[in-house]
Amino acid sequence: MDNKTVETISYLARLKLDKDKKEKITKDLENIIDFVAELQDLNTEDIVPLSNPLEKVAPKREDSVTSKNRKEAFLSNSPESDQDYFMVPKVVE
Amino acid sequence: MSWETVIGLEVHAQLSTNTKLFSSASTKFGSEPNTQVDLVDLGLPGVLPVVNKDAFKKAIRFGLAIEADINQESTFDRKNYFYPDLPKGYQITQMTKPIVEGGSIDIDVDGDKKTINITRAHLEEDAGKSIHDAYPDKSVIDLNRAGTPLLEIVSEPEISSAKEAVSYMKALHQLVTFLDVCDGDMSQGSLRCDANVSIRKVGDAELGTRTEIKNINSFRFIEKAINFEIKRQIKVLESGEKVTQETRLYDSGRDETRPMRSKEFANDYRYFPDPDLLPVVISDDEMEEIRSTFPELPADKSRRYISEFQIDESEAEIISSSRELSNFFEVAVESKNDPKLAANLIVGEIGSLLNKDNIKIDESKLSSDNFNILLQRISDGTISKKIAKTILAEIWETGRNADEIINDQGLVQIQDESLLEEVITKVIESNTKQVEDYKNGKDKLFGFFVGQVMKETQGKANPKAVNDLLKKALNS
Numbered sequence: 001m002d003n004k005t006v007e008t009i010s011y012l013a014r015l016k017l018d019k020d021k022k023e024k025i026t027k028d029l030e031n032i033i034d035f036v037a038e039l040q041d042l043n044t045e046d047i048v049p050l051s052n053p054l055e056k057v058a059p060k061r062e063d064s065v066t067s068k069n070r071k072e073a074f075l076s077n078s079p080e081s082d083q084d085y086f087m088v089p090k091v092v093e
Numbered sequence: 094m095s096w097e098t099v100i101g102l103e104v105h106a107q108l109s110t111n112t113k114l115f116s117s118a119s120t121k122f123g124s125e126p127n128t129q130v131d132l133v134d135l136g137l138p139g140v141l142p143v144v145n146k147d148a149f150k151k152a153i154r155f156g157l158a159i160e161a162d163i164n165q166e167s168t169f170d171r172k173n174y175f176y177p178d179l180p181k182g183y184q185i186t187q188m189t190k191p192i193v194e195g196g197s198i199d200i201d202v203d204g205d206k207k208t209i210n211i212t213r214a215h216l217e218e219d220a221g222k223s224i225h226d227a228y229p230d231k232s233v234i235d236l237n238r239a240g241t242p243l244l245e246i247v248s249e250p251e252i253s254s255a256k257e258a259v260s261y262m263k264a265l266h267q268l269v270t271f272l273d274v275c276d277g278d279m280s281q282g283s284l285r286c287d288a289n290v291s292i293r294k295v296g297d298a299e300l301g302t303r304t305e306i307k308n309i310n311s312f313r314f315i316e317k318a319i320n321f322e323i324k325r326q327i328k329v330l331e332s333g334e335k336v337t338q339e340t341r342l343y344d345s346g347r348d349e350t351r352p353m354r355s356k357e358f359a360n361d362y363r364y365f366p367d368p369d370l371l372p373v374v375i376s377d378d379e380m381e382e383i384r385s386t387f388p389e390l391p392a393d394k395s396r397r398y399i400s401e402f403q404i405d406e407s408e409a410e411i412i413s414s415s416r417e418l419s420n421f422f423e424v425a426v427e428s429k430n431d432p433k434l435a436a437n438l439i440v441g442e443i444g445s446l447l448n449k450d451n452i453k454i455d456e457s458k459l460s461s462d463n464f465n466i467l468l469q470r471i472s473d474g475t476i477s478k479k480i481a482k483t484i485l486a487e488i489w490e491t492g493r494n495a496d497e498i499i500n501d502q503g504l505v506q507i508q509d510e511s512l513l514e515e516v517i518t519k520v521i522e523s524n525t526k527q528v529e530d531y532k533n534g535k536d537k538l539f540g541f542f543v544g545q546v547m548k549e550t551q552g553k554a555n556p557k558a559v560n561d562l563l564k565k566a567l568n569s
Contacts, residue, residue, distance in 0.1 A: 008361075012173070012361055012363065014175055049189070051168040051189070051190070051366045051372055052168075052366065052370075052371050052372060054371060056371055057371055057373065057374040058143075058144050058371040058372065058373045058374075059143060059144075060143075060144050060145070060146040060149070060373070061117065061143045061144060061145055061146060062146060062147075063110050063111050063112050063145050063146060063147035063148075064111060064112065064117065065111055065112050065117055065118070066117040067112075067116060067117045067118040067119070067129075067130075067131040069128040069129070070130070071125075071126075071127045071128050071130070074127065074130060074135060075127065080231075082233065084125070084126040084127060084233075084235075085126055085127065085224070085227070085233035085234055085235060086127070086177075086233065086234040086236070087228070087231045087232075087233050087234075088177040088231065088232050088233070088234060089230075089231065089232070090225065090228075090230055090232050091176070091177055091223065091225070091232045092225050092232070
């Protein structure tokens with residue numbers, strides 16, 4: 001786990017880390033990776049990857065509209081909005 | 094140097110379900126912003142997604158139609174990225190175990206047939222809509238579309254020209270609309286495509302570096318965008334440079350593609366299985382139900398129309414190629430109308446009215462009921478086929494009942510022989526020169542006399558009666 005990797009993943013997660021934190025997190029991440037690295041020693045050749053630990057399957061829903069319009073409540077809970085929309089800092093590519 | 098083009102398409106088909114993939118909010122297009130949003134679509138903590146049965150049904154129906162493998166157990170993964178119109182910070186998609194794998198679609202380019210193999214088709218949710226020009230320093234977000242089910246259909250890189258890409262897209266459009274999987278409305282973004290384009294020297298085994306053109310939403314733009322990109326890449330390569338792997342946008346106003354995202358950081362979506370969603374299992378019974386409600390596809394329809402109703406092959410093909418037209422035709426036939434007559438009017442007169450207005454039959458003012466009345470009035474001899482065209486034109490504008498139009502405008506066909514004989518006598522008397530020529534062997538003039546009688550009767554004369562009576566009068 002080097003500095004550059006930590007910078008990349010903190011950017012991807014939109015986390016701003018100062019120098020001290022970055023060093024601490026690098027160490028923590030190294031420990032975590034070492035801990036789970038033990039699994040690499042196991043032979044998993046004939047084992048199907050587990051997508052979910054529960055031995056259940058997803059319930060399915062009928063395709064009918066039951067959700068109500070709660071626009072005003074939702075908009076009023078957002079940091080910024082106008083009458084119709086959520087407002088965010090300008091994002092143009 | 095000669096180059097060859099390699100294209101793979103990723104098509105997003107918006108599934109025509111009532112509700113979203115994981116919530117029971119409506120997917121209706123064009124509603125007031127942010128009125129079709131559920132807690133799940135907002136990604137609020139503590140809520141859980143529940144899959145929509147119909148979205149799976151439609152995806153499987155598509156898979157069966159292209160003879161693909163259906164994964165009766167499929168799973169969902171998270172694709173992680175930040176953008177304001179994606180409230181959860183990840184898109185739920187099927188990376189590792191998609192519902193549909195394999196299969197193929199046949200295309201036809203100027204008579205040449207080709208089969209394009211399909212890699213996979215997976216379910217995923219759409220994002221919301223960002224609007225950037227409403228305020229000078231803000232972007233605004235409408236989440237009505239967030240969570241709408243999409244079927245992403247990925248082709249193998251087997252398409253070798255812009256024309257083939259268009260044919261592929263048209264074949265796909267026809268298929269998804271017939272299957273009632275997607276409404277196919279490209280202007281509303283129901284069917285949109287990303288094109289991966291690369292160029293290599295003829296004979297090279299390896300693929301060239303590709304670029305991806307995002308979100309092309311019309312048949313015309315697919316052709317133009319790909320052709321521009323092919324030319325651009327050839328120019329880059331011929332000048333000794335390398336094509337950069339990047340995402341590009343097609344600007345239809347300037348007819349060019351240009352790079353879209355800064356590549357400071359390569360995209361890294363960090364896919365992982367979505368812990369909120371259990372594997373989705375489709376039972377054999379459910380598969381059987383989907384198979385048993387499988388709709389008839391265009392080629393089968395066309396064959397059936399020809400054998401069952403003896404209509405022309407070309408007419409059968411035109412009618413069966415459109416879901417709306419074939420429904421319209423089938424309703425008319427089920428109501429005991431003459432299939433040949435119905436087919437004839439649908440392809441001829443109605444077809445040209447549809448083309449003129451560039452609409453679908455169910456967007457027109459002509460209802461099936463009214464069409465039935467019109468067909469019956471032709472069959473029972475009340476009106477001629479020629480007058481039917483006048484009536485159709487009026488219905489097209491006003492949507493009025495055909496019987497009303499016939500009565501109000503006095504369009505009832507003239508069958509009364511004595512009335513017709515009167516007109517014929519008049520026509521013969523005022524065209525003595527033509528009568529003489531006809532009697533001297535100019536048979537072609539017969540059509541002229543029919544025309545004159547029709548003119549005198551404003552097209553209301555029964556054509557068969559006119560023929561018989563005219564022959565009698567002229568040969569006497």
